[in-house]
Amino acid sequence: MFNSLKEWFTEGIPIAEGTKWFVDELTDKLSFLFNPIKEHFGNFMEWMAEDVLMAIPPVVVIIVVALLAFLLSGKRLGLAAFSVVGLWLINNQGFWEQLMSTVTLVLIASLLSVIIGVPIGILMAKSKTAEAIITPVLDFMQTMPAFVYLIPAVAFFGIGMVPGVFASLIFATPPTVRFTNLGIRQVSKELVEASEAFGSTGTQKLFKVELPMAKATIMAGINQTVMLALSMVVIASMIGAPGLGREVLSALQRSNVGVGFVAGIGIVILAIIIDRFTQSMNNKGDKA
Amino acid sequence: MPIIEAKGLSKVFGKNSKQALKLLDEGLSKEDILQKTGSTVGVNRASFSVETGEIFVIMGLSGSGKSTLVRLINRLIEPTEGSIFIDGQDLAKMDKKELRQVRREKLGMVFQRFALFPNRTVLQNAEYGLEIQGVPKEERSKKAKEALEMVGLGGYIEQRPDQLSGGMQQRVGLARALANDPEVLLMDEAFSALDPLIRKDMQDELIDLQSNMKKTIIFITHDLDEALRIGDRIALMKDGSIVQIGTPEEILVNPANDYVEKFVEDVDRSKILNAGHIMKRPETINIDKHGPRVALERMREEGLSSILVVDSKRNLKGYVTADDASEARKKDVRDIHEILRTDIKKVEKDTAMQDIFTIINGSPIPVAVLENERLVGIIVRGAVIAALAGDSEVNIDNV
Numbered sequence A: 001m002f003n004s005l006k007e008w009f010t011e012g013i014p015i016a017e018g019t020k021w022f023v024d025e026l027t028d029k030l031s032f033l034f035n036p037i038k039e040h041f042g043n044f045m046e047w048m049a050e051d052v053l054m055a056i057p058p059v060v061v062i063i064v065v066a067l068l069a070f071l072l073s074g075k076r077l078g079l080a081a082f083s084v085v086g087l088w089l090i091n092n093q094g095f096w097e098q099l100m101s102t103v104t105l106v107l108i109a110s111l112l113s114v115i116i117g118v119p120i121g122i123l124m125a126k127s128k129t130a131e132a133i134i135t136p137v138l139d140f141m142q143t144m145p146a147f148v149y150l151i152p153a154v155a156f157f158g159i160g161m162v163p164g165v166f167a168s169l170i171f172a173t174p175p176t177v178r179f180t181n182l183g184i185r186q187v188s189k190e191l192v193e194a195s196e197a198f199g200s201t202g203t204q205k206l207f208k209v210e211l212p213m214a215k216a217t218i219m220a221g222i223n224q225t226v227m228l229a230l231s232m233v234v235i236a237s238m239i240g241a242p243g244l245g246r247e248v249l250s251a252l253q254r255s256n257v258g259v260g261f262v263a264g265i266g267i268v269i270l271a272i273i274i275d276r277f278t279q280s281m282n283n284k285g286d287k288a
Numbered sequence B: 001m002p003i004i005e006a007k008g009l010s011k012v013f014g015k016n017s018k019q020a021l022k023l024l025d026e027g028l029s030k031e032d033i034l035q036k037t038g039s040t041v042g043v044n045r046a047s048f049s050v051e052t053g054e055i056f057v058i059m060g061l062s063g064s065g066k067s068t069l070v071r072l073i074n075r076l077i078e079p080t081e082g083s084i085f086i087d088g089q090d091l092a093k094m095d096k097k098e099l100r101q102v103r104r105e106k107l108g109m110v111f112q113r114f115a116l117f118p119n120r121t122v123l124q125n126a127e128y129g130l131e132i133q134g135v136p137k138e139e140r141s142k143k144a145k146e147a148l149e150m151v152g153l154g155g156y157i158e159q160r161p162d163q164l165s166g167g168m169q170q171r172v173g174l175a176r177a178l179a180n181d182p183e184v185l186l187m188d189e190a191f192s193a194l195d196p197l198i199r200k201d202m203q204d205e206l207i208d209l210q211s212n213m214k215k216t217i218i219f220i221t222h223d224l225d226e227a228l229r230i231g232d233r234i235a236l237m238k239d240g241s242i243v244q245i246g247t248p249e250e251i252l253v254n255p256a257n258d259y260v261e262k263f264v265e266d267v268d269r270s271k272i273l274n275a276g277h278i279m280k281r282p283e284t285i286n287i288d289k290h291g292p293r294v295a296l297e298r299m300r301e302e303g304l305s306s307i308l309v310v311d312s313k314r315n316l317k318g319y320v321t322a323d324d325a326s327e328a329r330k331k332d333v334r335d336i337h338e339i340l341r342t343d344i345k346k347v348e349k350d351t352a353m354q355d356i357f358t359i360i361n362g363s364p365i366p367v368a369v370l371e372n373e374r375l376v377g378i379i380v381r382g383a384v385i386a387a388l389a390g391d392s393e394v395n396i397d398n399v
Helices: A002-011 A014-028 A032-056 A058-072 A079-093 A096-126 A128-143 A148-156 A161-186 A189-197 A202-238 A244-253 A258-288 B017-025 B028-035 B068-075 B095-106 B122-131 B135-151 B165-179 B196-213 B226-229 B250-253 B258-264 B292-302 B321-331 B354-361 B381-389
Strands: B004-012 B039-050 B055-059 B083-087 B106-109 B186-187 B216-221 B233-238 B239-244 B285-286 B306-310 B316-321 B344-349 B368-369 B374-378
Touching: A014 A032, A014 A148, A032 A096, A032 A148, A032 A161, A058 A079, A058 A258, A079 A096, A079 A258, A096 A128, A096 A202, A096 A244, A096 A258, A128 A161, A148 A161, A161 A202, A189 A202, A189 B106, A202 A244, A202 A258, A244 A258, A258 B196, B004 B017, B004 B068, B017 B028, B017 B039, B017 B368, B028 B039, B039 B068, B039 B083, B039 B239, B055 B196, B055 B226, B068 B186, B068 B216, B083 B239, B106 B165, B122 B165, B135 B165, B165 B196, B196 B216, B196 B226, B196 B239, B196 B258, B216 B226, B216 B292, B226 B250, B233 B250, B233 B258, B239 B250, B250 B258, B250 B316, B285 B292, B292 B306, B306 B374, B316 B321, B344 B354, B354 B368, B354 B381
Parallel strands: B055 B216, B055 B233, B106 B186, B186 B216, B285 B306, B344 B368
Antiparallel strands: B004 B039, B004 B083, B233 B239, B306 B316, B368 B374
16 A cells, blocks of 8 residues: 555556546446447437438428527517528538538437436435535536547447537536526525425426426526537547538648638538527527 | 414524524523524524414514514424424424425415416416315316405406516415415515505405404514504514514503513504503592582592592593582582583593594593493593603503
8 A cells, every 4th residue: 555655656646547447447347338329329310310301301491490490589580581591501512411410419419418417407406415516527527628528438439429429418418407406596485485385295396386487597508508519519520420520620631721611600500590599499488 | 272382493593403402591692602503593492372263473573583483383494393283283293295285285375575486377376276286277276266356366367477566466475375275374574575555455455354264364574563453462573582472452561571662662552552541540429429528528639620420330420620619618519410510521441542632632621431331430631641652551451
């Protein structure tokens, strides 16, 4: 014991070795779990991107998106017009297939983030201990450079869309967790008391009072999560995730500023549309 | 049997609650305990009982622990020590499920800032208590509508709470509590956030409601006038302890200690005190037995300038003045009837003091106080002024 302590002082604590050992062990021991995920989930996403979304003609997609934008933004034309022009431009530049891959990646990653993040946020709001443990974990997840997640992602799931989703899950889930926690804690104490005073069970209190009251805040968190997932798309292209990010990456590798710019614009357009969509869903919730 | 009974109910906020209670027993003050243990005494051994159908007011300044006390009654705050009996069952010993049942069936609560659910309509708010009990949609909407009719909001059921005024919002709060048909209503500063005029209306309506529905109401307030207006009995709190429990009259007339006295000294006493409180025992002579000589003698003994005349049944006949009696004695008049004056002012025993004020003003002789036609006392001008000033020896035994 003393010897190894002395060794650490002279030769450095083997954190890197330890982490590598841990990830290797995890990859090995949990391969029964990772392999089916890699296979089935990967197939599902490819099927969705290539067989489902690509089967719909771009014109139909553009019209549906524009209609939704029109309705969600309170029957104003701005967002609908932007969607039509933006999506048409992406198609015109020949990036439609890449767009569909990116959309698949972002939607699946966001959906999973919400499914995982909201319950964790609720847990944090309900338990001080949980909050004390989870908060530093969230800080860690958000400040660690996103590239670092790519390494275990590849170890676990190989290359392609699945490790991309995995990496963006880690990177993009924290806002949903934080905002859910915040939203529930911000519900007026008197409202919570009212619900308890009338004899609500914990579940009734959560679903009839706390979650409806926290909805706007939770939606703001989800909006953040979606945007972070999108920003992860470019990074995930480094481990073979298809989509607009891969075009940016290959343009970088070939120093082709033109293609890089066009693919980048595609991501910006997608980001604006997704952002406005999630925001107007939130506003609509407020009015109702 | 009282419907609610608290025995030694205590709440200490903080970690060393048991130790703090021990120090309380040793007689340390709230501040000392805070310094020694870091714990705050919220409620210190409150014991009281509330009878069915009574409006029981818990009054105190902010920080006196009254809001904590009301939350101990339905266990929104867990008591550190003590018992709270509802219909003979100890709430403090109940498990979660039993507690929920009691909250659903027996206790309704109305909040200071209304605590309405902003995402629900007025009707849905009133339905809340029934909804969580799993009452079918039609039945609960019927009961909620009845409760809303009762508070005069029948026409607003589809509105959102934020579309209503403060007074109307609190009516929704009241309807939400009434829809469950609870035995006891807990009202935590329910009218404090309202304008004075609306507050008064609500107080009147609450009194009406209570006399119609015979609900037991526990009402928290910091406003003494409100407490005196609506309370059948009042518990006064200071630093977490109940200082005095009594009817409004008892509290006003016989404050238990300096604190209560200080608290009540600003009250407009003319609205609360009546003739019975300030009258004195009258000096009288009997019209059938006594003549001017006795009258004069009596007045001399008592140092009066006039004396009241009654018959054997103590029915008031009038009064005689010292001048008249002296004159009559000189002329050797024996019959008191000869000098009897009848222009005396009379008030009933329960006449409010503010009304006596105008009567006694401009009356040279004391005002007679009658009960069932019989003379029970007199009021001299000095007594009215002294009572208004608040430093008189008013006697509750007269009441």
